[in-house]
Amino acid sequence: MKVLQIVSSISLIALIFLCLAWELWLAPLRPGGSGLVMKVLPLLLPLMGILKGRRYTYQWAPMLMLAYFTEGVVRAWSDTGLSAWLAGGEIVLTVVFFFAAIYYAKFSGPSHQTP
Numbered sequence: 001m002k003v004l005q006i007v008s009s010i011s012l013i014a015l016i017f018l019c020l021a022w023e024l025w026l027a028p029l030r031p032g033g034s035g036l037v038m039k040v041l042p043l044l045l046p047l048m049g050i051l052k053g054r055r056y057t058y059q060w061a062p063m064l065m066l067a068y069f070t071e072g073v074v075r076a077w078s079d080t081g082l083s084a085w086l087a088g089g090e091i092v093l094t095v096v097f098f099f100a101a102i103y104y105a106k107f108s109g110p111s112h113q114t115p
Helices: 002-026 035-044 047-052 055-078 082-107
Strands: none
Touching (some): 002 035, 002 047, 002 055, 002 082, 055 082
């Protein structure tokens, strides 16, 4: 179960850095950075709960990832060059986080606890 927490934490932090780098330096919509960098703010909401292993956060945070997964799919399909590759990275990170968090929430439940 500790592995799932580590994978969730790493994928969430990597997604935060990917989104920051993408919209500020690597492939922003406008030269010099884009206001789309604000999309990182919702990712900060579950960060502390994920790092601390709070089951409730692991239950709701995967639903947040669906928006980022959708953005990744749309931009991978419509963008070209580096932006399309970054969108692919976003897709991978959201899928990894989604499944790691779901399984962490499942296996940390009361029915899976040893007395």
